[in-house]
Amino acid sequence: MALLDRSEWYDIARTTNWTPTWVSDADLFPDVMTGAQGIPAEKWEVYDEPYKTSFPEYVSVQREKDAGAYSIKAALQRSRIFEDADPGWRSILKSHYGAIALGEYAAMSAEARMARFGRAPGMRNMATFGMMDENRHAQLQLFFPHEYCPKDRQFDWGHKAYHTNEWAAIAARHAFDDLFMARSATEIAVMLTFAFETGFTNMQFLGLAADAAEAGDYTFASLISSIQTDESRHAQIGGPALQVLIANGRKAEAQKLVDIAIARAWRIFCILTGPSMDYNTPLEHRKQSFKEFMLEWIVGQFERSLIDLGLDLPWYWDKMIAEFDYQHHAYQMGLWFWRPTLWWNPAAGVTPECRDWLEEKYPGWNDTFGKAWDVIIDNLVEGRTERTLPETLPIVCNMSQIPICAIPGNGWNVKDWPLEYEGRLYHFNSEIDRWVFEQEPERYRGHMSLVDRFLAGHILPPDLGGALAYMSLQPGEMGDDAHGYAWVDAYRDIRRAAE
Amino acid sequence: MALFPVISNFQEDFVLLLLPVDTENTMDEVAAAAAHHSVGTRVAPRPDKIVRVRRQGASDFFPRDQRLAETGVRPMETLEFIFCDA
Numbered sequence: 001m002a003l004l005d006r007s008e009w010y011d012i013a014r015t016t017n018w019t020p021t022w023v024s025d026a027d028l029f030p031d032v033m034t035g036a037q038g039i040p041a042e043k044w045e046v047y048d049e050p051y052k053t054s055f056p057e058y059v060s061v062q063r064e065k066d067a068g069a070y071s072i073k074a075a076l077q078r079s080r081i082f083e084d085a086d087p088g089w090r091s092i093l094k095s096h097y098g099a100i101a102l103g104e105y106a107a108m109s110a111e112a113r114m115a116r117f118g119r120a121p122g123m124r125n126m127a128t129f130g131m132m133d134e135n136r137h138a139q140l141q142l143f144f145p146h147e148y149c150p151k152d153r154q155f156d157w158g159h160k161a162y163h164t165n166e167w168a169a170i171a172a173r174h175a176f177d178d179l180f181m182a183r184s185a186t187e188i189a190v191m192l193t194f195a196f197e198t199g200f201t202n203m204q205f206l207g208l209a210a211d212a213a214e215a216g217d218y219t220f221a222s223l224i225s226s227i228q229t230d231e232s233r234h235a236q237i238g239g240p241a242l243q244v245l246i247a248n249g250r251k252a253e254a255q256k257l258v259d260i261a262i263a264r265a266w267r268i269f270c271i272l273t274g275p276s277m278d279y280n281t282p283l284e285h286r287k288q289s290f291k292e293f294m295l296e297w298i299v300g301q302f303e304r305s306l307i308d309l310g311l312d313l314p315w316y317w318d319k320m321i322a323e324f325d326y327q328h329h330a331y332q333m334g335l336w337f338w339r340p341t342l343w344w345n346p347a348a349g350v351t352p353e354c355r356d357w358l359e360e361k362y363p364g365w366n367d368t369f370g371k372a373w374d375v376i377i378d379n380l381v382e383g384r385t386e387r388t389l390p391e392t393l394p395i396v397c398n399m400s401q402i403p404i405c406a407i408p409g410n411g412w413n414v415k416d417w418p419l420e421y422e423g424r425l426y427h428f429n430s431e432i433d434r435w436v437f438e439q440e441p442e443r444y445r446g447h448m449s450l451v452d453r454f455l456a457g458h459i460l461p462p463d464l465g466g467a468l469a470y471m472s473l474q475p476g477e478m479g480d481d482a483h484g485y486a487w488v489d490a491y492r493d494i495r496r497a498a499e
Numbered sequence: 500m501a502l503f504p505v506i507s508n509f510q511e512d513f514v515l516l517l518l519p520v521d522t523e524n525t526m527d528e529v530a531a532a533a534a535h536h537s538v539g540t541r542v543a544p545r546p547d548k549i550v551r552v553r554r555q556g557a558s559d560f561f562p563r564d565q566r567l568a569e570t571g572v573r574p575m576e577t578l579e580f581i582f583c584d585a
Contacts, residue, residue, distance in 0.1 A: 330513050337541070372513055372541040379539075392536055395506050395515035408513035408541060416506060416515055416555055416577040425575055427506070427515070451517055455504060455575075 006054050016121045017041055033117040035184025039248045046247075047120030047240045051233050058129050062136065062230075069140060069226040073147075073219050081217055082148065087482040088280040088347035089215045090152070093145070095344045096208070097158035099172050099272055101141035108134035110180035110188045114237065117185040120244070123237055127185075130193070130234030137227050144223055153476050157343035164472040167341060167450045171271075171401035174447065175264050186241055187257055194238025195261030198305060200269050202231045203297040211277075214285045239309060246310050258306070259314040260439060263432050266320055267400040274328020275335055278358065279349030280482070289361040291324045316432045323430075325362060329369045330405035337376075338390045338403075340464070341471060342479035350377070351487045352494070364411065371409030380488045381495060390464060396449040398426040399433035421445060503567060505529070506577040508555060509537035515577065522568035526552045526561045533580045548582040555579050 020028050031038065053061075082090070111134055114127035145158035161169045180192040205228035212221035245254040277290040288296070299321060306313060314320070335346045350358075350373050358365040379387040394403035395416070404427060406414045417428040421441050428434040437444050450467075453459060459470045468478060500523050507518040516536050520529050530550040538544050551560040555577040561570055572578065 333513050333541075369513070371511065371543065375539065375541050375543055387540055392519075393517040395517060403514050405514040408511055410511075412511050414508055414513060414515065416508065418577065425573065427575075427577070454517070 006052065006057070010052055010054070014121050014125045015045075016124065017045060029117060029119060031184075033113070033184055034119045035117075035186030035188075036119045037186070037245070037250050037253060039119070039244065039250070041119060043248055044119040044123075044244055045121065047122045047244055049122040049126045049240055050236050051126070053129065053233075058132075062132070065226045065229065066136070066140075069222050072222040073144065076219050077147070081219070082151065085215060085217060086282045086347075087345060088282055088349070089217065091344040091346060091482050092211075092276045092280050093148075093217075093220060094152075094154050094157065095168075095272060095276070095342075097141055097145040097155065098161035098343050099168065099268075101138055101145070101158050102162035103172060103176050104134050104138035104141060106176050106181050107192065108138065110134075110183070110192050111234070113183075114185045114188055118189070119186065120241070123185070123189060123241060126234060126237050130230075130237060133230040133234055137230065140223055140227065144219070154343050154345070154479075157477065160472070161343060165450070165453075166343065166471040166473065167396065167401065168271075170450060172268065174401045175268050178443075179261055179264055186245070189238045189241035190245075190254060190257045191261035192238075193235050194242060195258050196265045197231055197235035198238065199262060199298065199302045200265045202228065202235050203301070204269060204273055205231060207273075207277075207293060207297075210287070211281060211285065214287065215281070239305075242309050242311070251310070255311055255314075256439065258311060259316070260436050262314055263316065263320075263436050264400070266323075267402060267429075267433070270323070270328045271331040271335070271402055275332040275346065275349075278328065278361075279332050279354075280347045283351075283354055283357060286357070290328055291361065294324050295321075316435070319430070319432060326368070326407045326411075327405075329358075329362070329365070330407065331402065333369065333372060333408075334394060334403045334405055336481075337388070338394065339479040339481065340389065340468060341473065343473070343477060345479045345482040347482035348373075348487060351490055368407050368409040368411040377488065377491050380485060381491050385485075393451055393454060393467065395427055396451050397429040397433050398447070398449055398452075399428055399436050399444070401449055402429065404429045504574055505567075505572060506575060507533040507536065507580060508577050509533055509542060509580040510582055511542045512537040513541060518578075520567060522566070524567050525564050526567070526570070527563045529567060529578070530580055533578075537580070545582050547585070549585045550580050551583045553579050553581065 025041065029036070036044065108131050111127045111131035115124050115131055118124040118127055142159055145155040148155040162173065179196055180188050183191060205224050209221050209224040209228060212218070212224060242254050245251070274290045277286065277293060303313060332349070335342060336348055339346055355366060355370060376388050379385070394405070396402065397404050404416060408414070417431055417434045419426045419428065419434055419437065422445065424445070426437065428437065448456065454462060454467070459466050500521055503520055503522050505518050505520060507516040509516070518533055518536070520532050524532070530552050534550055551563070553560045554572070560581070560583070
């Protein structure tokens with residue numbers, strides 16, 4: 001039997017809006033779940049998804065993708081790529097799996113909400129595929145690290161992280177709950193698929209796949225490429241939704257959602273990707289700095305997407321770009337200094353050669369971050385390792401849940417951005433984080449940061465040991481320097497030569 | 500006497516820190532407690548200087564012998580710790 005070409009039946013087949021008779025339209029599609037902002041159903045029917053596929057096509061393509069990723073994994077299972085990889089690369093894998101794998105299940109729930117409550121038939125159709133995509137991503141990114149668990153216990157955190165009160169897991173949950181678990185279908189389309197996925201994940205995964213291939217980890221490269229091809233499809237759910245909002249007089253509302261989502265996504269990528277690119281990736285494998293990557297992909301490409309859709313740049317755009325010079329360096333210092341609180345072993349990434357590279361990419365690094373690292377290195381060279389370990393908690397931002405930090409040394413610009421709301425004093429990393437809180441304080445006011453929990457007596461005994469237990473970090477799981485401090489030898493040699 | 504948490508923003512350090520002190524501590528004692536976490540840890544020692552305390556954004560420092568309870572500082576308020584000439 002001859003089959004019709006998809007283009008001949010697709011539009012009719014996915015025209016699934018109908019006039020309900022048993023319940024009212026408002027009961028079937030409550031505004032609180034659709035987020036349609038009062039725009040009637042017929043206005044949403046102009047929604048035109050740029051990427052169209054049918055269920056048989058989807059299943060066929062996904063089957064091939066899965067076969068590709070799993071067969072490369074199986075073929076390389078007995079290779080020594082994992083053992084021979086730089087420890088910094090293994091740390092990137094661990095932080096990635098722990099922070100992302102279960103977040104994919106959260107994204108699956110978000111796609112399911114669009115599949116049920118999306119006001120446009122095309123959105124519901126695309127989100128059905130998106131839901132299956134995210135399920136696949138979660139399963140892949142749990143199965144792949146599982147193989148490494150017998151070799152390295154920290155890989156268990158690929159599954160464990162989200163079930164704990166480890167601080168980075170709290171940060172990831174807080175952001176993802178805000179961006180897509182506790183949002184309406186339209187908000188998810190804008191905040192998850194447009195801002196988060198088009199803006200950041202899609203490009204991040206492209207970069208990560210290239211880095212993996214460069215590091216010789218072809219298993220991870222094929223996994224990430226496989227995921228990225230799904231992302232680039234379902235990330236397109238948001239664009240047409242924004243067009244409907246703007247065409248129906250909701251530009252200001254749409255702009256606010258985009259601005260909040262980019263602000264929140266930037267913090268997550270800054271702490272995950274910034275240190276990975278500029279510190280954990282071995283020097284010989286670095287293609288470009290994190291700042292160069294951000295300027296090319298976020299400023300160069302995503303900025304154009306915003307303008308093309310008829311949106312403005314977020315009010316804080318210049319402030320965010322200014323952070324490309326320093327915020328991830330500060331996060332790196334925090335990750336390394338509070339390393340027992342991580343499920344991976346951060347690489348310091350500050351050998352003399354690394355510092356030359358950092359100075360070249362970020363002029364002034366040695367006079368700022370380098371000054372603080374000098375003190376840390378002095379302590380390591382002199383055998384005072386205990387002086388390089390935490391004795392108190394950093395203050396955590398009440399929005400990002402990440403320590404409030406900035407430039408040390410001669411460029412010192414660290415600042416609290418406090419806000420008193422209903423008698424409680426909140427602390428923020430920047431004007432941007434505080435602005436997000438101010439947009440909907442009742443949404444965020446009840447959350448307790450790790451420091452708030454400590455002060456409320458939830459962490460006992462109230463010391464580092466109690467904090468590590470609260471975060472479910474067992475011996476053998478807590479982070480330490482990725483290279484076992486071997487990099488400090490270079491500084492010992494320099495000292496000896498000077499003497 | 501009462502345990503009193505404040506936030507340390509120490510000159511040249513990179514991060515805000517939780518600083519548990521006591522309402523009876525003088526500002527010199529509060530400064531010493533803050534220095535313990537930053538100086539020689541991520542901030543190079545400056546033996547020729549003393550550390551003075553002020554509210555974030557303020558230009559005036561608290562008197563060195565003033566007790567924390569007398570300053571009006573609130574729990575979890577951010578204080579700046581600045582190297583000054585002795």
